[in-house]
Amino acid sequence: MISLKNDSIGKLLWDFSMPAIVGMLVNALYNIISRIFVGRGVGSIAIAAVTVALPVMTLMMAITMLIGVGATALISIRMGEKKMDEVEKIAGNATALLVILPFLLSLVYFLFxxxxxxxxxxxxEVLPYAKEYVHVIMLGAIPGAIAFGVNNFIRAEGNPRFAMETQIIGAVINIICNYVYIFIFNWGIAGSAWAAVTGQTISAIWVLSYFLLGRSKIKLKLSNFKIETPIVLKTLTIGFAPFAMQIANTIQQTILNQTLSRHGGDIALSAVGILMSVSMLLLMPIVGVSQGAQPIIGYNYGARNYDRVKEALKKAIIAGTAMATFGYILLLLFAVPVVELFSKGDTALTELTVHALLTFMAVMPVVGFQIIGSSYFQAVGKPIQSTFLSLSRQVLFFIPLLLILPRYLGIEGVWITAPIADVLAILVTGTFLFYEIKKQRKLALATDIQS
Known part of the structure; x- marks a missing residue:
């Protein structure tokens, strides 16, 4: 059994991060494969439709992360404090919200x-394809929210392998169903959406079975589904950082799509759809490290083991940076053949996408520092700092640059926005972490004196 208190930080980071990384990679891979199937089975306009659908899906992810990630951080801290009754109330309230809020968002979508x-x-031209795709996706909003949100609770209680299995099961089913629904059943772009819903539904059943069949430390009891305002407010406060980041992503994607349509047309939307899929595959291992480090940092922070908190942060940053550098090398070597998997012989689309991808990801080797640095503050229950850092790239830098640069540089201004925003966000995150580490040293010293 994994011990967040006593096992070595390196071992814990490996035990928690590797399942998260594998799960993230599998999910990113199924996104790539489904886009390849859409591009080859329907056409490049369908990739543009999926790109248009991305802000809607990001909004749904924002709601899921608001509850799921916020509750998970709070669960980790309360488990460190040995408050299991409160842990189960948090889990019950969060599960109820993961049903209510996606339902309301779906209702708004279908009305407008x-x-x-x-x-x-x-x-x-793209609208009929986008409607066909998103209508189906929103039908699966609730099982999708449960599959992602409740799965985080499993990781928080010390079973990262099962959490990984959930992601793998959903992704594999999605990939298989994508092929069957598009190429055998000839369902077109709706087939890709139905594949996603099928994978999410089975993942949700798998996650709930973990709790309902007695395998979990945390028990999901109906009595804890009754909403308690203090618990919900605390969950929302901690989860606000990733929620705000996803909302900022939605705004960013909206402005990005509109700018691309204005300066590059539907081919530019298709290029960004491919770009997002490939960049997600490269960045997901870093997100996996940050997810793996979160319960380690949160538990030890709650237990006031500040030296272990600092060690976990340091090793997570090193691991994230190494993975980002490796991913960037792969990008430089294989950008063209990877993009050609989507473009189906469309030379113009291939050339535009490869140029966009290499420019967009130009400073990728140092992006891991910003991702893990901002997630640290979320893990220790500091929502203000976490929210500010999570939003710094999109709101402070990316969106303003996106509104300014294309006016003077055209489509090229879109591509160079990302690396500039990344560099500025990294500098801000480094400043915050510098002062946080100084504070941690004082807390560790005070703890040693008291003991």
Missing amino acids: ADPILMLFGSSP
């Missing part, structure tokens, strides 16, 4: 689908 998709950058 056309104006929403047009706002998110759809052209008249």
Whole structure:
């Protein structure tokens, strides 16, 4: 059994991060494969439709992360404090919210689908494909939220392997169903959406079985599903940072799609759809490290083991940076053949996408520091710092640059926005962490004196 208190930090980081990394990679891989199937089975306009759908899906992810990630951080801290009754109340309240909020968001979407998709950058040609895709995706909003949100609780209680299995099961089913629904059943772009919903539904059943069949330390009891305002407010406060980041991503994607449509047309939307899939595959291992480090940092922070907190942060940053550097080398070597998997012989789309990808990801080797640095503050229950750092790249830098640079540089201004925003966000995160580490030293010294 894993001990967050006594096992070595290196071992814990490996035990928690590797399952998260594998799960993240599998999910990113299924996104790539589904986009390849869409591009080859339907056409490049369908990739543009999925790109338009991305802000809607990001909004759904924002709601899921608001509850799931916020509750998970709080669960880790309360488990470190040995408050299991409160842990189960947090889990019950969060599960109830993971049903209610996605339902409400889906209702709003179905009432205003056309104006929403047009706002998110759809052209008249792309709109029918986007509607066909998103309508199905929103039908699976609740099982998708449960599959992601509740799965985090499993990781928090010390079973990262099962959490990884959940992600792998959903992704594998999604990949298989994508092929069957598109190429055998000829369901077109709707087939890709139905594949996602099928994978999410089975993942949700798998996650709930873990709790309902007695395998978990945390028990999901109906009595804890009754909403308690203090618990919800604390969960929302801690989860606000990733929620705000996803909302900022939605705004960013909306402005990005509109800018691309204006300066590059539907081919530029298709290029960004491919770019997002490939960049997700490269960045997901870093996110996996940050997820793996979170319960280690949160538990030891709650237990006031500040030296272990610092060690976990340091090793997570080193691991994240190494993975980012390796991913960037792979990008330089294989950008063209990877993009050609999507473009189906479209030379113009291939050339545009490869140039965009290499420019967009130009400072990738140091991006891991920013991702893990901002997630640290979330893990220790400091939502203000975490929110500010999570939003710094999108709100402070990326969106303003995106509104300014393309006016003077055209489509090239879109591509160079990302590396500039990354560098500025890294500098801000480094400043915050510098002062936080100084504070941690004082807390560790005070703890040693008291003991």
